Every structure is written in C-alpha cells, then in structure tokens.
Amino acid sequence: xxxxxxxxxxxxxxxxxxxxxxxxxxxxxxxxxxxxxxxxxxxxxxxxxxxxxxxxxxxxxxxxxxxxxxxxxxxxxxxxxxxxxxxxxxxxxxxxxxxxxxxxxxxxxxxxxxxxxxxxxxx
Amino acid sequence: xxxxxxxxxxxxxxxxxxxxxxxxxxxxxxxxxxxxxxxxxxxxxxxxxxxxxxxxxxxxxxxxxxxxxxxxxxxxxxxxxxxxxxxxxxxxxxxxxxxxxxxxxx
Numbered sequence: 001x002x003x004x005x006x007x008x009x010x011x012x013x014x015x016x017x018x019x020x021x022x023x024x025x026x027x028x029x030x031x032x033x034x035x036x037x038x039x040x041x042x043x044x045x046x047x048x049x050x051x052x053x054x055x056x057x058x059x060x061x062x063x064x065x066x067x068x069x070x071x072x073x074x075x076x077x078x079x080x081x082x083x084x085x086x087x088x089x090x091x092x093x094x095x096x097x098x099x100x101x102x103x104x105x106x107x108x109x110x111x112x113x114x115x116x117x118x119x120x121x122x123x
Numbered sequence: 124x125x126x127x128x129x130x131x132x133x134x135x136x137x138x139x140x141x142x143x144x145x146x147x148x149x150x151x152x153x154x155x156x157x158x159x160x161x162x163x164x165x166x167x168x169x170x171x172x173x174x175x176x177x178x179x180x181x182x183x184x185x186x187x188x189x190x191x192x193x194x195x196x197x198x199x200x201x202x203x204x205x206x207x208x209x210x211x212x213x214x215x216x217x218x219x220x221x222x223x224x225x226x227x228x229x
Contacts, residue, residue, distance in 0.1 A: 049218040109156035109171035
C-alpha cells in the first residue's frame, strides 16, 4: 500500500522560510521512473504544481516559483523535503505531496497523494 | 508558459453523459491526465496517458486526446461523481494543471 504524509509548520510569518517534509511508504525513490511532487492549492483555487524530484535526483521546478523553491530527497528515510523561501500571505494554501512516474509508455500521472497540510502565512 | 484551459463549471443530470474538455496548444502531442477532487479531499487520478483508467476507477470514466483538446467523459453520471476535475500535462519537462471544472450533478 502506497502512502504519503506531509508534515511541517501550520503558521508562518511573511518573509519566513517554509520547510515541509513528505514521508512515504510502499515504494522506493530508488526505483527507476518514480518521482515525488509538491502541489499546492490556495483556498477555493485550482491545483498548482510546484516541483518534482525523480529517482535519479533530477529536479524540476515551476518556472514562476523556481527562484524560491528547493526540493531534496533522503531515500534512506523515505522522505522528500520542500523548502520555499520568502513566504507571503498569497502562499497560504494546502500543500500536497504526490507520487508520479514514467513507465514504458510514458508519464503515468500522480497516482498517490498525501492528505495535504495547510500552511497559513500571516503577520 | 504553457496553459491548459477548462470550463469553470458543467452541470449534468443523473444518468446523462458529462464531457469535460481541456484545451492547450498541441495538447494532442502530449499525454493528458485527469484528477477528481471532492471537497476537503486530496485529488484522485482517474485517467492517465489520455485514455487509461487506474485500478478502481469505474468503467463509466473514459478519456481521449487529439489536436488541441483532451476530453474526460463520464457515461451514466452518478451523484457520487460530483466533484472538481483537473486536467494535467507535461510541457518542457514541467507539470501543468488546468484551472479545473466543477461538475454538478442535478
């Protein structure tokens, strides 16, 4: 059974740095083709993809947020960490991590999601 | 930057067919995925590689993708299908989501 769980602070002040951890089980980030994403959703808004780290440590970032994001993985702990700098009230959202990957045909989407963690940015 | 456009809302009667469109430049050249999200819940993958259903997704869900439009079709829509639906694709090695379509079954 594949599970993912997000953890981290629920409240931040403007300009602070957000660090979120995704702890997963049921799969390995050493497996060819597998990746872990971070996706956020502001209240009442659409899903917004932030970043992806792949099994081979290849990293992808949203072009609009690239300068503020860092993603890393610790395969021994089955964890992926998101760092987002210079937080602003507009970054208030639920942050999800998800598994995705590629098979012999191509990209197969985000087939498992965590329950999400709500982050509020307010002075 | 690449954009995927979805109608904000769609209403359908029970047992009718719901067709949710997602448009983007040369979208047919890419793989489209679709996610269902109910209020207060995490998204669920309901279609990938344009027309493949993950295990556990009912057969009434189907998908297609050609030209500039990907389509998610729900045949015999049920009340339980009321949710937000998001399309998603890759462009230049980054992930893009559509703006979402709120499907109302009434």
